[in-house]
Structures are given as structure tokens and as C-alpha cells.
Amino acid sequence: MDFLRQTDVIQWKDGEYSTIKENSVDDEYTYLFIDYLPPRKFSTYPKDLEDFAIGYCLGEGLIKDYTDIDSIKLDGTNVLVTTKLSHDPEEDLEQDGIVQERKGNCEHACVCRLLEYNGVNSDNAGGIRSEMKTIEPNMSDLTIDATQIIKDIKHLTDEAKIWQKTAGVHVAQLKYGDKIIIREDVSRHVAVDKVIGAAARQGYDFAKSYISYSGRMPADMLIKVIRVGIPIIISNAAPASSGIDVATMGNITMVGFVRDNRFTIFTAPERVNLEK
Known part of the structure; x- marks a missing residue:
């Protein structure tokens, strides 16, 4: 079951309008x-x-x-x-x-x-972030090629079936070697929780895994990946300064603005092979 709903809507385009059916997420x-x-x-x-x-x-x-x-x-x-x-x-x-x-x-x-x-x-469940004191740095030696980052975001978009139908969800992708898990949700946090949970059930080594997803990267998202030991997070969107601070403390490689054939590395760049 896709949990989609069709609604009759009026679409205006180039000075003309028509009634069409539009899909939306039945959250x-x-x-x-x-x-x-x-x-x-x-x-x-x-x-x-x-x-x-x-x-x-x-x-x-x-x-x-x-x-x-x-x-x-x-x-x-x-x-x-x-x-x-x-x-x-x-x-x-x-x-x-x-x-x-x-x-x-x-x-x-x-x-x-x-x-x-x-x-x-973490503040994604209504809590409030407290002052940061200490976070144990992630010492994973996982690396990723620069060209792979572009491929991962394209794969993320290509496989986002509910997003393609509605543009109303976020999508997250967890990669472990040649194994990939993709989940979608109206919440970027829940989408990431879903791929983490699915990977845990399958016994993936989080230190050798990384996440690509759609959505901003504030502190609460970085805290989530730090807790489970994932060393790299990639997004087509922007980080928040709070996320950069937490990623720096946790030695997490944060890659944002992955669009077309470019991206920006904000923290721990040594995990990205820039020549490939």
C-alpha cells in the first residue's frame, strides 16, 4: 500500500489553467x-x-x-x-x-x-539542546570517492518512488559496501531513523556505513549519526552552524549542497578522495 491520495486541483501554467489530479502523501x-x-x-x-x-x-x-x-x-x-x-x-x-x-x-x-x-x-522529539561538553570523535577509516558522492545523490533521487509521485517526502539512503537501504518519510528524521533501524536489523557495521539523504543538517541530525557511529553524512541541502559544530567535535564528515556535479565538504575532509 502506497498511502497516497489523489485530489482534484487547479493547475496554472503560462497563463492557462486546467483541472488535474495531483498525488499527495497520506501521512x-x-x-x-x-x-x-x-x-x-x-x-x-x-x-x-x-x-x-x-x-x-x-x-x-x-x-x-x-x-x-x-x-x-x-x-x-x-x-x-x-x-x-x-x-x-x-x-x-x-x-x-x-x-x-x-x-x-x-x-x-x-x-x-x-x-x-x-x-x-537531541531536539527532534521536542527536547532542547543543552550546552555541548564532550563527544567522543568517530575514528572510522571509511573513505569515499568524490565521484561516488554525486552518484549516491542521483541514486537517491532515482529510487525515491514516493517523492517522485508527490514531492512530499524526504528520502534517506544508507550504504554499507555494496548493500543499500532506502526509506522515505514526511520527516527527514524519521526517514533517517528508518534506514538506521533497517541496517541494525541486518547487522551492518555502522563504522563502515554512510548516509545520504534529503534535508538540512542541524545538530540533532548529527547527534543521531554520532550515537550510532556512522562517520559520513551527505545531503543535497545545507548544514546549520549547530550541525557543523557537532560534526567537528564528533569528527564526522559532512558533505552538503550536492547538486549537479558539485558538492561542499564542511568537516573531516580526509574521508573524501578528491582525485576520484
Whole structure:
């Protein structure tokens, strides 16, 4: 199912107008329930929601590895995630002011400090970035040819089937050797979460993987790739200064403005073979 909707619209072009049918994305709200944390609400293109849940948990630091997840259940567009990680319920819930929930003899609380990573908080779920303190630099020796960057963005566009029909979604692509995963979503964050989640399920080595996607590159997007250990991020769009700062601290290679036959490297240029 493509989750597309056709609407009769009036199109004006060169002084003439006509009634045509236009495709649009039939986006829906998705609620993500992780253990006993408060539910989180997202507007999504409601496909590949299990991949999204895994990638979100990894990117937000709620799990360290795919194996930390016990189960994922889908109820329509509601996603229920149970992890193996929990702190002492009394301690965690007293600090967060959340009412404790009990099932038999089992007490379950929120997993590790929400959105916390070395003093940097992600803001793509409504949180607020805190002052940056320390981020462990990514030491991956992965490299990519300059010409490959151009090819990757072209491949991204060629395979963005929902975008081609609607121009209403973002698309993300994760490449690991000769393996490629592509996902689309109305949210650039969710699109990236989906490819990260799918790669985690398939056991890809993130230190040897990189992401190409459509969308800006602010700090919260860079924090996501830093957490999972991806060393290179490529976009046809611009970075934000906050993203450049985080990429510099995390030794992430950030490539932007990939258009036609050009691009701009903002950080860690040593991973790009400029002569190829």
C-alpha cells in the first residue's frame, strides 16, 4: 500500500489553467511507546515503522544495540517497544516525577537518561539542546570517492518512488559496501531513523556505513549519526552552524549542497578522495 491520495486541483501554467489530479502523501500520526516512557507523537509516512522504532531508539541513545530490544509490536500506527534496559524504578521515577507502573512483581521504568549523550541533547522529539561538553570523535577509516558522492545523490533521487509521485517526502539512503537501504518519510528524521533501524536489523557495521539523504543538517541530525557511529553524512541541502559544530567535535564528515556535479565538504575532509 502506497498511502497516497489523489485530489482534484487547479493547475496554472503560462497563463492557462486546467483541472488535474495531483498525488499527495497520506501521512498519519504515529505514537511510539517505549517501555513506560511517555508516548511520543510523530507525523509519518506509515510504512517500515519497525525500522523507524529501532532507529529512533538507537539515535536517541535509548538502546546501545539492536539486541537491547525485547519486542516490537504494531497496533495500527501505534508502535510498542519493550527493551531489556531499565534502571532502578524507584530511583528513576522519583527523579523524573513519573508515576510508577507495576505488573505483578515486575517494576519497569524508563531506560537510561532520556536523550542524554555526553552532555548533548537531541531536539527532534521536542527536547532542547543543552550546552555541548564532550563527544567522543568517530575514528572510522571509511573513505569515499568524490565521484561516488554525486552518484549516491542521483541514486537517491532515482529510487525515491514516493517523492517522485508527490514531492512530499524526504528520502534517506544508507550504504554499507555494496548493500543499500532506502526509506522515505514526511520527516527527514524519521526517514533517517528508518534506514538506521533497517541496517541494525541486518547487522551492518555502522563504522563502515554512510548516509545520504534529503534535508538540512542541524545538530540533532548529527547527534543521531554520532550515537550510532556512522562517520559520513551527505545531503543535497545545507548544514546549520549547530550541525557543523557537532560534526567537528564528533569528527564526522559532512558533505552538503550536492547538486549537479558539485558538492561542499564542511568537516573531516580526509574521508573524501578528491582525485576520484
